[in-house]
Amino acid sequence: MKTLSILSGGAAQGLVRSLAPAFEAETGLSIAGDFGAVGAMADRLRAGVPTDIVILTAALIAKLADEGLVLRSSITEIGRVETALAVRAGDPSVTADDAASLRAALLAADAIFVPDTKVSTAGIHVAKVLAQLDIADVVADRLKIFPNGTTAMRHLAESGDRRPIGCTQSTEIISTKGIVLSGSLPPECGLATMYTAAIPTQASSASQAQRLIALLTSPETSALRSQTGFVSGLTS
Secondary structure, rough: OOOOEEEEEEEHHHHHHHHHHHHHHHOOOOEEEEOOOOHHHHHHHOOOOOEEEEEHHHHHHHHHOOOEEEEEHHHEEEEEEEEEEEEOOOOOOOOOHHHHHHHHHHOOOOEEEEEEOOOHHHHHHHHHHHEEEEEEEEOOHHHHEEEHHHHHHHHHOOOOOOOOEEEEEEHHHHHHOEEEEEOOOOOOOOOEEEEEEEEEEEEEEEEHHHHHHHHOHHHHHHHHHHOEEEEOOOOO
């Protein structure tokens, strides 16, 4: 079976996988590619990896358009994704209404599972929040850093630590078995990132890629976007 090649941030993995059967039934194409830290996915596109569609943060897609690597006319917003807290299924919920309660929750954890703090959207933000809360050095040896949020959440689900916590994008939390979305970050520490889809200038299946973008963003799939963790509206 022919495939549509995709490079995407991990935030969109659950949504894409949910729509894959409908896309395959309509086009006869399966969806294949990589989901991971957005910076790493952008670098793969820059390196010439054959790609028909990219789904990354709006800021990064705009930069790729400036570099001539994606068609500016194809850029389409999918929705915002919040960075949030996660706990293992069955563990007590952890909520943080303000910076002080978030600081206390992180200090109470004996392991903190996060995505790459250099190239992933959520990981970069977590590093900033830890510095903002003045606990980066205190919790440094508790950080469990993985290449992307989905991998980090999978390891959180399997963790044998007593009081582990996770922090990544809500879509990655929702799509991982064994963990639950525990709560959003407080407003002063929050991040809601707009994700957009675009077609690379060298795409070999541009028309099929456009059809997938239409599926991802159509009114008919709005409920599915919400279920997988996307919210509509502007970036914040």
